[in-house]
Amino acid sequence: MSKSSKPKLLWLQSITCNGNTQSFFTLPDFIVLMNKFEIIYHPILNSGYTLADVTNKDLKCDILILEGSFKQDGMKKAGQEILATAQKYAKKAKHIITAGSCATFGGIFRQYDKNSISGFCFNDDMINENYNLFRKKLISIPGCPAHPRWIGSVLSMILTHRAIPLDDLHRPLEIYGYNAHSGCPRSEYFEWKIDSKNYGYKEGCLFYEYGCQAPYTHANCNKILWNEVSSKTRAGTPCFGCTEPSFPKKDLWHTPSLMGIPASMPVGIPRRAYLTLAGIAKSFSIKRLNEPIIKYKK
Amino acid sequence: MKIKQLIEKIEGEAELEFDFQNGLVNDVNIIFPLYRGIEDILRDREARDALVIAPRVCGICNHAHLIAGVRAIEDGLKKAGININLTSKAISLREFTLSCEIIQSHIKWIYLVALPQLSILNRIKPLDSYLAKASWSSNTVVKAMSIFSGQWPHNSYAIPGGVSCDPTYEEIIHAETLLDETIRFMEQEFLGINIEAYMKNQELSESKGDIATIWNLINKQNIQSKGKSHNRFIAFGEHEIFKAGEYSQNRTNEIDTSLVKEHEQPNSKAKSVTYNSLCYEVGPLARAMLAKNNRIMSLYNIHKDSNLIRIYARIDEMINLLLYAKKLLANLHPKELSCTLSKFPKGFSTKGIGAVEAARGSLIHETVIRDGKIENYTIITPTQWNLSPGTSKESGIAIEAMKGSSSAEEASFVFRIFDICSACTTH
Numbered sequence: 001m002s003k004s005s006k007p008k009l010l011w012l013q014s015i016t017c018n019g020n021t022q023s024f025f026t027l028p029d030f031i032v033l034m035n036k037f038e039i040i041y042h043p044i045l046n047s048g049y050t051l052a053d054v055t056n057k058d059l060k061c062d063i064l065i066l067e068g069s070f071k072q073d074g075m076k077k078a079g080q081e082i083l084a085t086a087q088k089y090a091k092k093a094k095h096i097i098t099a100g101s102c103a104t105f106g107g108i109f110r111q112y113d114k115n116s117i118s119g120f121c122f123n124d125d126m127i128n129e130n131y132n133l134f135r136k137k138l139i140s141i142p143g144c145p146a147h148p149r150w151i152g153s154v155l156s157m158i159l160t161h162r163a164i165p166l167d168d169l170h171r172p173l174e175i176y177g178y179n180a181h182s183g184c185p186r187s188e189y190f191e192w193k194i195d196s197k198n199y200g201y202k203e204g205c206l207f208y209e210y211g212c213q214a215p216y217t218h219a220n221c222n223k224i225l226w227n228e229v230s231s232k233t234r235a236g237t238p239c240f241g242c243t244e245p246s247f248p249k250k251d252l253w254h255t256p257s258l259m260g261i262p263a264s265m266p267v268g269i270p271r272r273a274y275l276t277l278a279g280i281a282k283s284f285s286i287k288r289l290n291e292p293i294i295k296y297k298k
Numbered sequence: 299m300k301i302k303q304l305i306e307k308i309e310g311e312a313e314l315e316f317d318f319q320n321g322l323v324n325d326v327n328i329i330f331p332l333y334r335g336i337e338d339i340l341r342d343r344e345a346r347d348a349l350v351i352a353p354r355v356c357g358i359c360n361h362a363h364l365i366a367g368v369r370a371i372e373d374g375l376k377k378a379g380i381n382i383n384l385t386s387k388a389i390s391l392r393e394f395t396l397s398c399e400i401i402q403s404h405i406k407w408i409y410l411v412a413l414p415q416l417s418i419l420n421r422i423k424p425l426d427s428y429l430a431k432a433s434w435s436s437n438t439v440v441k442a443m444s445i446f447s448g449q450w451p452h453n454s455y456a457i458p459g460g461v462s463c464d465p466t467y468e469e470i471i472h473a474e475t476l477l478d479e480t481i482r483f484m485e486q487e488f489l490g491i492n493i494e495a496y497m498k499n500q501e502l503s504e505s506k507g508d509i510a511t512i513w514n515l516i517n518k519q520n521i522q523s524k525g526k527s528h529n530r531f532i533a534f535g536e537h538e539i540f541k542a543g544e545y546s547q548n549r550t551n552e553i554d555t556s557l558v559k560e561h562e563q564p565n566s567k568a569k570s571v572t573y574n575s576l577c578y579e580v581g582p583l584a585r586a587m588l589a590k591n592n593r594i595m596s597l598y599n600i601h602k603d604s605n606l607i608r609i610y611a612r613i614d615e616m617i618n619l620l621l622y623a624k625k626l627l628a629n630l631h632p633k634e635l636s637c638t639l640s641k642f643p644k645g646f647s648t649k650g651i652g653a654v655e656a657a658r659g660s661l662i663h664e665t666v667i668r669d670g671k672i673e674n675y676t677i678i679t680p681t682q683w684n685l686s687p688g689t690s691k692e693s694g695i696a697i698e699a700m701k702g703s704s705s706a707e708e709a710s711f712v713f714r715i716f717d718i719c720s721a722c723t724t725h
Contacts, residue, residue, distance in 0.1 A: 015334055017721050018309045018357030019451045026437050026450070031430055043307055044410060046424070051306050076331060077311065078304055108354045112335030144354065145451055199457050200636030202464045226449030227441045229472070235448030235455045236462035236636070240350050242452075253346045253457075253642070294466065296633035 007062040007159065009037035010054065010089055014082045015075060015109045015117065016068030018043060019145035020100040026227060027148035036159060037063070054089075055080040063158060064093035065151070069102035069109040072116045086120060090134050095158050096120075097139045099151055104142040104169075105245040125169065125245035140170040144242035149224055150175050169245065171218065179267050180214035180239045181207075183222035184231075190215070193281045194289050199236055202293055206238045207262060211253045213241035215266035301706050305713065309358055310720030312685075314713065316706050323703040328685050328696070330724045333567040337725070340675040345371055345667045346642065348675060349454045352663065355677065355725040358406070360451045361399040361443075362656030363677075365392055366663040368456040374650025374667055375458060380643060387634035388460030391446050393537060394473075394626045396654065397619045398443035399450070401480075402436040403657035404582075404616040407717045408488070409435075412609065413508065415711055416515035431508070435483045442476035442623075445469050459639025466632055474627050481620055489617070496617060499593060509613065516606060525605035525712045527698040531584035532573055532683070534662055535655035539622050542653070543588045544573065550588060555651060558662070560678060563687060568723045570686035570694065571678055579603065579695045580659025580683040581716065583611035591618075603699075608715050645670045656680055658717050679722035 013021070021043045027033065039047045040061055041054045049059060055078040070083045077085065090096050098120050101107035105119040114123075121131040121138055131138070141150045154172060157164050165173045181187065189196070189205035196204025206212035214222070217239050221231045232239050241247050256263040265274050299318040304311055315327035336355050340348055352367045353360035372382050384392075409432035414424035440450045446463045447453040455462045485492045490507025491500055502509060516522050531545040534553060544551045557574040578584075583603060586594035594611050601607045652663045659680030666674040686694035693701070696716050703709035 015332065017354050019354065019360065022357040022451050025433065026440055028437065030433050051311065052304060108339065108351060109334055111339040198637055198640055199462045200460055200464055227444035229441055230444050230448050232448045232453065235446060235453065236464060237448050237453065237455050248351060250347065251344045252350050
C-alpha cells in the first residue's frame with residue numbers, strides 16, 4: 001500500500017498528563033495498527049510534520065484524536081491557540097475521537113477552572129458549542145486514562161467500516177455498555193453483601209465502605225483487563241469512576257451512603273429492587289465467604 | 299545570534315531560546331508555557347484524594363507521584379502520633395512497582411529518544427526496530443507491575459499503611475517470568491552480553507547490542523565529554539537501592555529538606571528549585587554517585603558529569619533495577635499483611651513530606667492537612683531541578699550542560715539527555 005492511500009491520523013494534545021498517549025503505547029499491537037495510518041502528528045511516533053506545521057499549515061486529516069482538556073484562550077502551542085487548531089482539523093476530519101476523560105468531559109484539569117476549561121464537546125455531561133458543530137463525527141473514549149484497546153478497537157472499526165453504536169455521551173456501547181463491576185472477581189461478595197475487612201485483602205467487596213464506583217461506572221475494565229493482566233478492583237483498589245462525566249468526585253476512598261446503603265445504585269437497578277435483594281442476602285451468613293480463600297502455613 | 303527551537307515529544311513541549319556567540323551556545327532560556335494547577339485542584343479535598351489526583355501530574359511517572367503522595371500522608375500520620383509500620387511485603391511491592399516504572403521509562407528514553415535522535419544527529423534514518431523494541435520491552439515490564447498495581451498508567455494501589463493488593467505466589471511467579479523475559483531481551487538485544495558478565499564489568503567493546511550503537515553514534519559526534527555541568531548531585535528518596543544525600547566538591551553529605559527552596563520564574567510556568575541556594579543535578583547519575591556505584595564512579599573520575607556518563611548512568615540503573623526487582627519478588631511472602639492501618643483517621647491535622655526517586659530524579663510531595671482535608675499541597679518534580687534557570691551566581695544544570703554546544707541540534711540532544719518531562723515540570 002502506498003503511503004498516501006492510508007488514512008491520515010492526527011493526534012493533538014491540549015492540557016494533559018500524556019496518560020492516554022502512554023496508555024495507548026501499551027497496546028500489544030500498537031505498531032501493526034499504527035502502520036495502517038499515515039501519521040500526521042503523534043506525541044511519541046515519528047511524524048512527517050512538526051507541531052508548528054500542524055498549527056500553521058492546512059494539512060489533510062482523516063482521523064483526529066484529541067487528548068487533554070481545552071481552555072477557552074491562553075493555551076497556545078507553537079504560537080496558536082490549541083483549541084483553534086483542534087477546531088480547524090475537526091472541521092476537516094471524517095472522525096473525531098476524544099481520547100480520555102479530559103478531552104471528552106474536561107476531567108481532572110477542568111477542576112482547576114470550570115469556567116474556562118472543558119472537554120472538546122462536553123462540559124462534564126453538558127454539551128457545548130463544539131458539540132453542535134461536530135456531533136455527527138464524534139466518538140467519546142473517556143477514561144483516566146482510556147484503555148489502550150478502547151482506542152485501538154475504535155480505530156480498527158473505523159478502518160474496517162464497522163458500525164459503532166454509541167450511547168448518549170457518544171461512548172461506544174460495545175465498550176461502555178458494560179460496567180466496571182462486570183467480571184470483577186469480588187462479585188460473589190457483592191451478591192452476598194459481604195464487605196472487605198479493610199484494604200489489602202483478596203476477600204470482600206469494596207462497594208459498601210471503601211469507595212468502589214464500579215457498579216455504576218460504564219467501562220469494560222474487568223472484562224478485558226488492564227495491561228492484559230489486572231484491574232483496579234483485582235488489585236484491591238476501588239474503581240474511581242474515571243470514565244464518567246462526574247470524574248473526579250470528592251472523597252474518593254469512601255462510599256457515600258443513605259441509611260447504611262450506598263447512595264448510588266448499580267446502573268439501572270431500582271433502589272427498591274436492590275434493597276429487597278440486599279435484605280435477603282444479608283439474612284444469611286455464608287461461612288465460605290467469611291473465611292480467607294487461602295490459608296498459608298506459618 | 300538567537301535561535302528559538304520548539305522541542306517536541308518530551309511528554310509535551312518546551313521552547314528553547316539559544317544565544318550563540320562565536321558559533322557556540324553561550325546561554326539558553328527554557329520556557330514552558332503551560333500551568334495545569336494540580337496543587338490547586340487538590341486543595342479542600344480529603345487527604346487521600348491526592349492518591350488518585352496527584353498521579354495525573356504525569357502519564358509516564360505517575361506511579362512515582364503515587365508513592366510520593368502516600369509517603370507524605372504516612373509522614374503526616376506519624377507526626378500526628380499515628381505510627382505506621384509497613385510490612386516487608388508492602389515495602390517490597392512498592393519498591394517493585396516503582397522500579398518497574400523507572401525501568402520502562404529508561405527503556406523508552408533509550409529506544410524512543412536516544413537512538414532515534416542520535417541517528418538523526420548522524421544523518422542516519424532511525425531503524426524501525428527501535429520502536430518495536432521500545433514497545434515490547436517496556437510493555438513487558440509494565441505488565442509485571444500491573445499484576446500488583448492493577449494497571450498502568452494511573453493506579454492508586456499504594457495506600458496509607460501499605461498496599462491494596464494481596465497477591466498469590468502464582469501471581470508473583472507470573473511477574474517473575476515477565477522480568478525474566480525482559481532480562482533476556484536486554485541480554486540479546488541491548489547489552490549483547492549476558493547480564494552476569496555485565497555486572498562483572500566485562501568489556502562491551504565486542505558487543506553487537508544496541509548499547510554499542512549508542513556509543514558509536516555519540517563518538518561520531520564527538521560529544522561524549524561535552525555536557526559538563528556543576529558536578530553537584532542530590533537525591534531525596536530513601537530506598538533500599540538508592541541513598542538520599544548531597545554530593546558536592548567530591549564529598550557526600552546528609553540532606554536537610556528545609557534548605558530546598560522553590561522560586562517563581564518571570565517568563566515560564568515552571569518554578570525552579572535550589573538547595574542551599576545552589577543548583578543540583580538529580581536523576582540516575584546523581585543516584586549512582588550517592589550510592590557509590592563503582593562502575594559509574596570510576597568513569598566519573600575520568601569524564602565528570604558529561605553526556606557519556608549521564609547516559610551510561612541511566613543504562614546502568616536500568617540493568618541494576620531489573621536485578622533488584624527480581625530479588626524483591628524472590629523475597630515476597632503473601633502471608634504477611636498488605637495493609638497495617640486498619641482505619642484511616644478522620645478530622646486530623648498535620649503536615650507531611652514524601653520523597654521518592656522517580657525515573658528522572660527526586661520527587662517531593664508535601665501535604666498540609668487540616669481537619670482531614672488538604673489545606674495545601676506542594677509538588678517538586680525532578681525536571682524542576684535539572685531545568686532550573688539558575689541563580690544570580692550560576693546557570694541551571696541543563697543550561698550549563700548545553701553551553702559550548704556547536705549547534706542548536708547538538709544542544710537539543712544534550713537537553714534531551716536529561717530525559718525531559720514537560721508534563722511534570724509544569725504540574
